[in-house]
Amino acid sequence: METQIEQLRVEALSAIAEASDAVALKEARVRYLGKTGSVSLLSEGMRTLSKEERPVMGKLLNELRAAVTAALDEKEGALTAAADAAALASIDTSLPGTAPEAGSLHPLTLLVDRAVQIFRRLGFAIADGPDIETEWHCFDALNTPADHPARNEQDTFYLPDGRLLRTHTSSIQIRTMLANPPPIRIIAPGAAYRRDEVDATHLAQFTQMEGLYVAPGVSLADLKGTIEFFFRELFGPGTEIRFRPHFFPFTEPSYEIDLRAEALGGKWMELAGCGMVDPAVFEEVNKQRGDSAYDPEKVSGFAFGFGLDRLAMNLTGVSDIRMLTENDLRFLSRFTA
Amino acid sequence: MKISLSWLRDYLRTDKPASEIARILTDAGLEVGAIESNGVAIPKVVAAQILESVQHPNADRLSVCKVDDGSGTPRQIVCGAKNYKIGDKVPLAQPGAVMPGDFKIKVGKLRGVESEGMMCSSKELGLGEGADGLLILSPDTTIGTPLSELFPAEEVFEIEITPNRPDWLGHLGVAREAAAFNCGELIASSPALPSTKKDASVAAIAAPEAASFYSIRRIDGVKVGPSPEWLRKRLESVGLRSINNIVDVTNFVMFETAQPLHAFDATKIEGALTVRFTNEGEAFTALDGKKHKLSSNDPVIADARGAQAVAGITGGTASGVSETTTSVLLESAVFTPTVIRRSSRALGISTDSSYRFERGVDAQGALAASARAAALIVEIAGGTPASELIVAGSLPALRTVPLRGDRVRSLLGITIDDAAIAALLAKLGIKQVVGGFEIPSWRNDLTREVDLIEEVARLYGINSIVATCSGIPAPSSEADKAYDFARGLRRRLSGSGFHEARSGTLTGSRDQASYATGGIVTVRNPMGEEHSTLRASLIPGLLEAVSRNLRHGVEAIRLFEIGKVYRQEQPEESTRLGLVITGRTALENWRGEPERSVDLFDLKGVIARLGNPLDPITFRPATHASLPLALEILMGGKPAGILGVLSPAATREVMVGGNQGQIVVAELDLAAIQASSGTGFSKDPKSFGAIPKFPAVRRDLALLLDAATPYSLIEQTALGAKEELLSSITPFDIFSDPEGVKVLLGKKSLAVALTFQLADRTLTTEEVNEAVARIVTRLRETAGAEIRG
Structure with a gap:
């Protein structure tokens, strides 16, 4: 089980890192953290473990969940920032301003x-x-x-x-x-x-x-x-x-x-x-x-x-x-x- | 008034240059506007002869000359001119000479060849444009003669003489003033005065209002002819034309002493010369040959046959001095200024003589001027003057004017003791006597204490007065409040894209009638029909500005003007705000937003915002002769102005050149806006109400109405029924379909947003629904509205 957990961590973190846009990232989130996602499925396996193993594996599983969540959030933040920056970068700031016409005093x-x-x-x-x-x-x-x-x-x-x-x-x-x-x-x-x-x-x-x-x-x-x-x-x-x-x-x-x-x-x-x-x-x-x-x-x-x-x-x-x-x-x- | 500097120097010993004398005179109150200079006044410019001329080794256009300037050693001069030949005499500026434009002549190299001066053109000497090239002097000119001798400088001041100082209308008076202001020393001369005798068979005053003194001196055996050179030059220097030696002497003495004189041909005078008013309609031919019909207001000098001169203004042809004259009667008189001015104006004759008599002459000076002229006539025309001067009337005694030292000190704000005051006044010949100061006869303007204080101020010099800047602050006035209000309004309007116009208040009558009610104020003596009335409305001026700017290709015009309008009814003058808009609503930009031309509502919105939110401006339909679509503007329920769209015909007239769109104008009474505006704060702060803390609920209604149903009916119906929850109603879409498809013909669709809000709690959906239902019912009953979709 411990090996499985470690394999999943490597797989999940690399998938998250590779997600290139918000859609891919959402997919990864569902795949690993969703109700039927890989992490959840592994947690199911906890039931088959002995009393002594359970807390140990539970801790490892929690760490896995936290690591994947953090990676997802971080990636999401990075993608959002990149998208925001791209949106701003597309603006041609050299265009003139468009205020209403100014009046004048004699x-x-x-x-x-x-x-x-x-x-x-x-x-x-x-x-x-x-x-x-x-x-x-x-x-x-x-x-x-x-x-x-x-x-x-x-x-x-x-x-x-x-x-x-x-x-x-x-x-x-x-x-x-x-x-x-x-x-x-x-x-x-x-x-x-x-x-x-x-x-x-x-x-x-x-x-x-x-x-x-x-x-x-x-x-x-x-x-x-x-x-x-x-x-x-x-x-x-x-x-x-x-x-x-x-x-x-x-x-x-x-x-x-x-x-x-x-x-x-x-x-x-x-x-x-x-x-x-x-x-x-x-x-x-x-x-x-x-x-x-x-x-x-x-x-x-x-x-x-x-x-x-x-x-x-x-x-x-x-x-x-x-x-x-x-x-x-x-x-x-x-x-x- | 022209004052010739060389003439002035006859009475003023001074070594000061013209510019310094001009500055001193200006500081004394004789404003020297210009110094004309004819001739050459530059030292170190002499006549020189060109001995040889060779090509400059390094410059095609220059030559190297040897010239003899009388110094014994020929000088080498580099020259660019071509118009001379060897042996010509030309002006040479020697090293050290300062040419016009502050250009100093020095020994220096020109393209490698030394030049010891400059040969000059007439332009370089300030002698006018002249021919190109060097000024070639006459062959008999003596080498070495200074040019200032060949072309004597004749510097002439153009001085503005204030009307209170007729004594400055002669060179002697100006010299007196200059001397008083430390510009030099007065060269005084007092001609021997002849004895006087009254003889009414020779000279008489029948109109004492017109003359206080009249005198005649007979001079027999004169020879009339041209004047000598010096006299002609003097007269020409002040712009006079030489006529003959007798007339020239009278003019010379006038420009010397400021006392006008007149000479009659004695053989053409019959009986006594009498100062009297004319008989109405008496004909008279003046010296200029023009015939005049005199009125009973015109003072004349008449002999047994009639008027021989208009007193103090002009002589007549019948008795003027001519080549055949051998005896003259020399007149010197004191005529009354107001009488001369009235007559001069009525006859349309203004002469050097009338100009001086209008301002008043030196009463005592009449005798001296007569003696001076007689002596000059004898000198240049021969003849023998009568031993006695025949006089009528009298010369006034000298005046004494009291002066308090304390008054001088407090009015001028200076520290000066009484002795110093007396010393200053003494410079002007004003002598301290018992009871005050004795005024010289030529100072008719000094009659009051304050007149003497002014003299002290002039002599003390305002530059010596230490400035202070204190005062009692004044509380702000109604005019301050009006000014501040207009100032704020101007700034608000310019901030919302309006440009401020200022138009003339004098305008043509035709434009005014269209936009103003009531009587138009007209000017009796306008400068043409286009400026014959005072504007009764600001709109015509603004429309003229629109027209002008459209011609310049401006596409969006928003102008306002705050200014006075005038009418015959009270208030005769009032201040208005005028507004005009036309063309596009906004400047073109890269967003590509749809363009729109302005209409009535663009200006209605601007005006609505001028009002006080607590007492909003309202509008009601109005009929206006020139604005087919017009609204009356109401403030506090009272009419405050008009808003409207110009008729198509009037629009076409303004829009020369086929522009499109509407012209929207408005005019409001500024006082009415100010009255409804307050200070921005409310007198009763509670009237603003609390700032709402609980959320508002918006419900939109789409109403189907008869096309003719005005929006105001919907608004009044919704708001007018004391619907407690409803706080506002706003229209956001109006639609009608000319095809009758989307909306039936004769109907229109109106979408309104209803806003519900209470100050003390959040509204429930149910109570808003109930309120909307009540409103809908009322709209149906009152306005025939149906709810769409």
């Missing part, structure tokens, strides 16, 4: 948003106002003389009722001060309009960002620091910023801001206007409010404004500003969000 949106997030770090809130404005909000309140050339029909769009399309977002300064007492710390992204002939560098409608801070003791040094912080955040710490004295009716002193940054092609670029709010603007706001909340002896402020379209042109590398309104998907799809 470059002006991305630019406005970067600007907004930077100013929010400085504690500015957003303000807004209508595109259709009164002449008072757009010009008079901003200390613009009644016969200022910007008011004429060649430069400004008028509605039949005498109102106009705001020529700058500065009218939002006025609306915010009329609605709220100081302190005011706002930015206002929005559209503005000028009667420019549309060409590669001009649109009749453009996107601006306005800023205003009014509180006791606000100084030109604060304006300088805020502008420098903003543009260095936007274009990198190496950004050079130049303030040139200028003239605007609604600020005094007034400056134009030139920038030079790698992100903008490394050339000086005239970008923004800013200055300390002219006391005449505060006086006009007070008059309209009917109080003296904006007493120029008690509060001061700075304001700034800049156009975003030319910046967007520079940052996106387009040479024709009309690209920003034509919604050409070949252009838009570059700006995946």
